[in-house]
Amino acid sequence: MDGDNLYTVKLNGNQVATGSLGTPQSLTVHLQPGTNTIAIAVTNLNTYDPVGNPAGLAWKIIGS
Numbered sequence: 001m002d003g004d005n006l007y008t009v010k011l012n013g014n015q016v017a018t019g020s021l022g023t024p025q026s027l028t029v030h031l032q033p034g035t036n037t038i039a040i041a042v043t044n045l046n047t048y049d050p051v052g053n054p055a056g057l058a059w060k061i062i063g064s
Helices: none
Strands: 001-006 004-011 014-020 038-043 054-056
Touching: 001 014, 001 038, 038 054
Parallel strands: none
Antiparallel strands: 001 004, 001 054, 004 014, 004 038
16 A cells, blocks of 8 residues: 555554555554444645645555
8 A cells, every 4th residue: 555645544443554655565454343444544745636636545455
């Protein structure tokens, strides 16, 4: 996962990661039985424009 410029990841309301552009990271998390919620907030620190220059995020979920 990597985000432009800053990102915060929450799993079921608990923060599990933070990072910044150019420092990609992998996470191993343990899901609870039933419904789980992943929330990722990404902030663009430069000239933020939601149409012309929105914040970016690259991520992938791999199950076992």
